[in-house]
Each structure stands twice: as C-alpha cells, then as structure tokens.
Amino acid sequence: MGFSHDPGPLPFVTIRDADKWAPRLTNGAIEIIGEHGCKLPLTMARVVKIEPHNGCPPHLAHVYRGRRLIAVHLEAMP
Numbered sequence: 001m002g003f004s005h006d007p008g009p010l011p012f013v014t015i016r017d018a019d020k021w022a023p024r025l026t027n028g029a030i031e032i033i034g035e036h037g038c039k040l041p042l043t044m045a046r047v048v049k050i051e052p053h054n055g056c057p058p059h060l061a062h063v064y065r066g067r068r069l070i071a072v073h074l075e076a077m078p
Helices: 018-025 058-064
Strands: 012-017 029-034 043-053 069-076
Touching (some): 012 018, 012 058, 018 043
Antiparallel strands (some): 012 069
C-alpha cells in the first residue's frame, strides 16, 4: 500500500477505494511504503479493522470522488 504523503507513525487510519483494497486486506498484514516523493520506508503493518467511510476527505477528492470508500485501521506488527 503506497502513500504519497507521510501518514506519520503507526497506528493510523488510511482511506482507500473499497473495490480495489478490501479484497487485498483479508490476511491481516500488509506492506506499506512511501511513493511519489514520500520517504516512508517499507514497513509491515497489521490491519486492525476495516469499516465503511462516508464522504471523501478534501485532499483525496481528486483521487476518490464518487467511489465507495473504506477506512483501514493499521498498527505496527508485533
């Protein structure tokens, strides 16, 4: 899972396209990394919870407007 802006330290919540990401998040673990200039190093994170997300954050409108969204709660792997 790539990030264009540094989300800060885990734990955090990220907003994603439900149709694209929900099927990929079933095993409970995912690699996260920075891209497009973000310096987030490759890190393993644990998916704590996935829930529907209503509305689109303004800074993501150009990417996600009109799509079904989910909030993905991530934490550091033990």
